Amino acid sequence: xxxxxxxxxxxxSWKDGExxxxxxxxxxxxxxxxxxxxxxxAERIAVFDNDGTLWNEAPMLFQVSFxxxxxxxxxxxxxxxxxxxxxxxxLENDHxxxxxxxxQDFGKLMAASHAGISPEEFKAxxxxxxxxxxxxxxxxxxxxxxxxxxxxxxxxxRENGFKNFIVSGGGVDxxxxxxxxxxxxxxxxxxxxxxxxxxxxxxGKPALMKTPELQSFDDRAEKVSNINLxxxxxxxxxxGNSDGDLNMLQYTAAGTGPNLxxxxxxxxxxxxxxxxxxxxxxxxxxxxxxxxxKNWIIVSMKNxxxxxxxx
Amino acid sequence: xxxxxxxxxxxxSWKDGExxxxxxxxxxxxxxxxxxxxxxxAERIAVFDNDGTLWNEAPMLFQVSFxxxxxxxxxxxxxxxxxxxxxxxxLENDHxxxxxxxxQDFGKLMAASHAGISPEEFKAxxxxxxxxxxxxxxxxxxxxxxxxxxxxxxxxxRENGFKNFIVSGGGVDxxxxxxxxxxxxxxxxxxxxxxxxxxxxxxGKPALMKTPELQSFDDRAEKVSNINLxxxxxxxxxxGNSDGDLNMLQYTAAGTGPNLxxxxxxxxxxxxxxxxxxxxxxxxxxxxxxxxxKNWIIVSMKNxxxxxxxx
Ligand SMILES: [Ca+2]
Ligand SMILES: [Ca+2]
Numbered sequence: 001x002x003x004x005x006x007x008x009x010x011x012x013s014w015k016d017g018e019x020x021x022x023x024x025x026x027x028x029x030x031x032x033x034x035x036x037x038x039x040x041x042a043e044r045i046a047v048f049d050n051d052g053t054l055w056n057e058a059p060m061l062f063q064v065s066f067x068x069x070x071x072x073x074x075x076x077x078x079x080x081x082x083x084x085x086x087x088x089x090x091l092e093n094d095h096x097x098x099x100x101x102x103x104q105d106f107g108k109l110m111a112a113s114h115a116g117i118s119p120e121e122f123k124a125x126x127x128x129x130x131x132x133x134x135x136x137x138x139x140x141x142x143x144x145x146x147x148x149x150x151x152x153x154x155x156x157x158r159e160n161g162f163k164n165f166i167v168s169g170g171g172v173d174x175x176x177x178x179x180x181x182x183x184x185x186x187x188x189x190x191x192x193x194x195x196x197x198x199x200x201x202x203x204g205k206p207a208l209m210k211t212p213e214l215q216s217f218d219d220r221a222e223k224v225s226n227i228n229l230x231x232x233x234x235x236x237x238x239x240g241n242s243d244g245d246l247n248m249l250q251y252t253a254a255g256t257g258p259n260l261x262x263x264x265x266x267x268x269x270x271x272x273x274x275x276x277x278x279x280x281x282x283x284x285x286x287x288x289x290x291x292x293x294k295n296w297i298i299v300s301m302k303n304x305x306x307x308x309x310x311x
Numbered sequence: 312x313x314x315x316x317x318x319x320x321x322x323x324s325w326k327d328g329e330x331x332x333x334x335x336x337x338x339x340x341x342x343x344x345x346x347x348x349x350x351x352x353a354e355r356i357a358v359f360d361n362d363g364t365l366w367n368e369a370p371m372l373f374q375v376s377f378x379x380x381x382x383x384x385x386x387x388x389x390x391x392x393x394x395x396x397x398x399x400x401x402l403e404n405d406h407x408x409x410x411x412x413x414x415q416d417f418g419k420l421m422a423a424s425h426a427g428i429s430p431e432e433f434k435a436x437x438x439x440x441x442x443x444x445x446x447x448x449x450x451x452x453x454x455x456x457x458x459x460x461x462x463x464x465x466x467x468x469r470e471n472g473f474k475n476f477i478v479s480g481g482g483v484d485x486x487x488x489x490x491x492x493x494x495x496x497x498x499x500x501x502x503x504x505x506x507x508x509x510x511x512x513x514x515g516k517p518a519l520m521k522t523p524e525l526q527s528f529d530d531r532a533e534k535v536s537n538i539n540l541x542x543x544x545x546x547x548x549x550x551g552n553s554d555g556d557l558n559m560l561q562y563t564a565a566g567t568g569p570n571l572x573x574x575x576x577x578x579x580x581x582x583x584x585x586x587x588x589x590x591x592x593x594x595x596x597x598x599x600x601x602x603x604x605k606n607w608i609i610v611s612m613k614n615x616x617x618x619x620x621x622x
Contacts, residue, residue, distance in 0.1 A: 042491075119543070186353060187542065188541065199558055224517075229505055254518070
């Protein structure tokens with residue numbers, strides 16, 4: 001008979017309380033073949049948003065910081081950028097000009113920083129950036145700006161036979177540069193926004209090339225479509241932090257068996273940041289209303305977490 | 312130290328010979344941490360085409376047979392089809408008319424048989440079909456028209472820590488209806504052609520709906536793009552049976568570590584069918600030339616397999 005892994009201190013950075021209790025109960029029952037809320041191993045699919053759910057996203061999405069730094073590192077090879085917008089604004093840290101960036105401007109910066117190279121080369125560039133860049137507020141590497149309680153949750157789920165997937169609006173190649181090492185989530189369990197790739201010949205060998213053409217913007221209902229495309233099974237646990245995750249949580253909640261929905265609420269102005277609506281980040285508004293109405297777990301970062309970041 | 316699982320009779324339906332020997336050696340070394348051809352577990356990614364590689368595809372792709380049968384089963388709800396092409400031809404088994412089907416005709420039949428329902432409903436319909444339909448030539452269920460030697464290969468790879476993926480031109484939802492049960496390959500390891508889905512409300516619950524709009528035609532270079540999108544890691548073993556798989560094999564062969572490329576050659580007119588070029592199936596021409604030039608394994612179904620289908 002299958003029994004849950006022992007839960008003593010499974011989530012040491014979570015304070016005792018309703019959120020922790022409900023998570024522990026759900027997982028314990030899912031892995032206990034004697035429980036009426038048992039879930040067969042193959043169906044233990046958990047999906048997590050990334051930005052603001054597994055790591056910090058403020059004051060700017062990490063991938064945007066990476067994009068700006070990469071534009072700077074490519075400037076020497078692109079002398080025209082000194083006088084051309086939107087590149088010029090990035091090179092000069094011209095925040096006033098940046099505030100006026102249009103979608104087209106962002107598209108140009110994405111193309112210049114994310115396309116025209118192979119996924120392998122891109123991942124190498126991202127890895128190098130993670131090794132060296134510092135978060136502007138917390139003055140620590142970006143990979144130390146993940147949420148310690150969430151690392152514990154991922155690990156606890158994995159130990160109890162869950163397969164964790166990331167389903168994020170972030171770029172899939174960007175996430176694959178760190179998620180295996182940092183979250184223990186292998187590349188084949190990462191779903192994100194993506195650009196089309198083409199097969200080309202490079203140094204006489206076949207290689208893929210990232211193009212500027214968007215393939216999928218993995219947000220809202222497209223998260224659900226991508227879950228179906230990549231996983232092909234309805235998740236039993238979904239965790240997010242914004243209205244962009246609401247469809248994914250609704251879809252999970254509509255499953256016929258046991259399921260758990262979790263919203264991470266950024267209410268910790270002291271240790272992180274308190275926001276529900278922020279011009280640069282996803283808003284949490286409809287999601288919060290529905291979470292309350294449906295008794296989903298709303299994790300207060302302030303009250304439910306002993307610590308936010310790893311030591 | 313990691314050692315390969317014992318190989319005695321690992322591939323009982325494979326005749327002794329070069330193909331079997333090379334496969335056994337590759338896997339043995341991949342799983343032996345003392346070997347210079349060792350492959351770390353996370354990198355043991357194997358990709359398989361499906362039609363003509365894992366199961367029979369003649370005289371007609373199984374999914375096309377399913378499509379025709381489904382059109383027939385839906386005819387009562389669509390009385391106009393009796394007088395409308397291309398439905399009329401299908402309902403009347405009018406092979407002369409079918410031969411003249413255009414891409415548009417197939418598109419209409421695909422839409423009528425594959426769209427407007429949820430992936431779950433579609434999978435239920437496919438499952439029911441698999442439970443009842445018979446192969447026109449072999450007079451046995453379609454799921455008994457898989458290749459026994461390939462079932463053994465999938466199992467042998469899995470036992471030695473490989474993660475098997477299907478990368479097929481076939482529809483992803485169609486394959487997910489049987490691949491877990493038949494091949495031991497879970498839905499999240501199946502990549503195929505796909506249609507776009509939309510999120511809708513059904514009986515007051517959020518549900519996905521399959522649309523007629525093509526999302527990906529998973530053939531040739533798109534197989535490689537989809538491997539990158541879904542797996543994010545270059546495979547170390549690739550197996551196919553047509554030129555549609557050539558890019559996938561080339562991409563695998565261009566890896567920097569140990570890798571193995573396998574073509575299944577349909578040369579067994581007695582037990583199955585002998586063809587390299589067939590109007591309805593993928594052609595194997597360029598692939599055969601390249602396989603010979605690069606010393607990839609070319610499996611002769613006639614000479615390398617003791618049996619073709621399971622008992
Ligand atoms: Ca988010
Ligand atoms: Ca094929």
